[in-house]
Amino acid sequence: MRALTWHGQRDVRVDTVPDPVVVDPTDVIVRVTSTGICGSDLHLYELFGPFLDAGDILGHEAMGIVEEVGPGVRTLVPGDRVVVPFNISCGTCWMCGQGLQSQCETTQVTEYGMGASLFGYTKLYGQVPGGQAEFLRVPFGDTLPVKVPDDAPDQRYLYLSDVLPTAWQAVDYAGIPPGGSVTVLGLGPIGDMAARVALHRGAAEVLGVDLVPERLSRARERGVRTLDLAELGDGLGDRIRDLTDGRGTDAVIEAVGMEAHGAPFTKAAQRVTGLLPDALGRKLMTKAGVDSMTAFDAAVDAVRRGGTISLVGVYGGAVDPVPMRSLFDKQIQLRMGQANVRHWVDEILPLLDDSDPLGVDEFATHVLPLEEAPQAYETFQAKRDGMVKVVLTPGR
Numbered sequence: 419m420r421a422l423t424w425h426g427q428r429d430v431r432v433d434t435v436p437d438p439v440v441v442d443p444t445d446v447i448v449r450v451t452s453t454g455i456c457g458s459d460l461h462l463y464e465l466f467g468p469f470l471d472a473g474d475i476l477g478h479e480a481m482g483i484v485e486e487v488g489p490g491v492r493t494l495v496p497g498d499r500v501v502v503p504f505n506i507s508c509g510t511c512w513m514c515g516q517g518l519q520s521q522c523e524t525t526q527v528t529e530y531g532m533g534a535s536l537f538g539y540t541k542l543y544g545q546v547p548g549g550q551a552e553f554l555r556v557p558f559g560d561t562l563p564v565k566v567p568d569d570a571p572d573q574r575y576l577y578l579s580d581v582l583p584t585a586w587q588a589v590d591y592a593g594i595p596p597g598g599s600v601t602v603l604g605l606g607p608i609g610d611m612a613a614r615v616a617l618h619r620g621a622a623e624v625l626g627v628d629l630v631p632e633r634l635s636r637a638r639e640r641g642v643r644t645l646d647l648a649e650l651g652d653g654l655g656d657r658i659r660d661l662t663d664g665r666g667t668d669a670v671i672e673a674v675g676m677e678a679h680g681a682p683f684t685k686a687a688q689r690v691t692g693l694l695p696d697a698l699g700r701k702l703m704t705k706a707g708v709d710s711m712t713a714f715d716a717a718v719d720a721v722r723r724g725g726t727i728s729l730v731g732v733y734g735g736a737v738d739p740v741p742m743r744s745l746f747d748k749q750i751q752l753r754m755g756q757a758n759v760r761h762w763v764d765e766i767l768p769l770l771d772d773s774d775p776l777g778v779d780e781f782a783t784h785v786l787p788l789e790e791a792p793q794a795y796e797t798f799q800a801k802r803d804g805m806v807k808v809v810l811t812p813g814r
């Protein structure tokens with residue numbers, strides 16, 4: 419089959435690789451009809467080289483048609499249409515029973531101290547081949563794949579694999595009070611959808627921050643009050659306080675992660691981190707091209723005292739500093755983690771109808787054949803050409 423494989427930093431290629439086969443009796447093989455490119459794939463593309471092997475198949479947002487089922491599968495038959503959650507959860511362990519599928523004890527990757535295995539996310543997360551390919555082996559055929567109707571094009575359902583549950587959980591964890599306010603940092607696919615979900619679930623004011631004009635205008639069209647970071651620079655926190663009686667928003671959803679692009683942020687960084695030497699030290703620590711203030715710092719700055727930060731963006735570890743003084747002093751509540759995808763599906767499914775309140779049918783900006791994936795990665799990373807969400811169509 420054809421599949422998108424990793425070969426080095428910013429070097430992904432479409433190669434011919436062996437077809438997946440049924441290994442465990444409860445496996446199913448899915449012919450992938452649609453599969454997304456995600457901001458999380460950009461971490462692999464740019465940063466996580468040491469955890470990748472040449473030839474690793476990427477992709478964790480997939481849906482398609484069941485092609486083959488293992489002898490132990492009871493609920494699916496070839497021809498069924500399914501969406502595949504990005505975390506590989508068994509559905510029967512203690513954590514899955516708690517709705518914490520991202521911590522599934524059956525597929526946990528203990529070697530690196532990680533939670534559940536993920537599709538297409540290297541040896542860090544269980545070395546499971548990904549879904550940017552013509553076919554995908556999916557374990558736990560009776561509990562993991564989500565069976566969806568045949569009544570609408572793929573894009574109606576595809577985002578159940580990641581974007582929708584991730585945005586839904588981000589809003590849930592943000593705990594926005596009725597009639598309250600939230601700032602969404604980052605208006606990529608995840609932040610954009612989180613802003614839509616926040617409005618849908620009753621937030622009175624949703625502020626959205628980015629520095630890409632097309633992403634700002636896309637959010638504005640859906641009722642978000644947008645703030646352009648490129649203009650505001652380190653005045654972002656002050657601007658948000660101006661708009662909220664001097665306090666900051668009740669909640670902040672941080673949908674950027676470790677590869678934040680930013681302005682100088684010096685004044686704001688000082689306010690958040692406390693001492694200037696701290697900020698200077700941080701500057702030395704952070705990666706080239708990333709300034710002294712992380713998007714997480716911006717979240718700490720923007721949230722009101724006693725408010726909540728819901729952290730969706732991915733961070734890499736010790737290199738990412740945590741402003742403990744401000745978190746403590748502002749009495750900030752913090753929730754985070756990978757989306758428990760399977761947990762939220764039942765709540766979201768009723769919204770995927772013809773009234774389309776979240777705008778999923780038109781969410782993709784680019785639908786492309788798998789062969790164009792390398793170019794799409796490049797453009798998506800550069801945030802050019804109005805590209806926000808790319809859907810690849812390998813097995814059609």
Ligand code: NAD
Binds near residue numbers: 580628679
């Ligand atoms: P993306 O890269 O398209 O979006 C990030 C956006 O942030 C971009 O639009 C960028 O212009 C903007 N940005 C950069 N620096 C900023 C700053 N300082 N302030 C405000 N905005 C800034 O990616 P995405 O697909 O939307 O994903 C966003 C993050 O969510 C990534 O870190 C991704 O790994 C993570 N993610 C987490 C989960 C989860 O389960 N927790 C699931 C999916 C994605």
Ligand code: ZN
Binds near residue numbers: 478504
């Ligand atoms: Zn994703």
Ligand code: ZN
Binds near residue numbers: 507508510513524
């Ligand atoms: Zn489990």
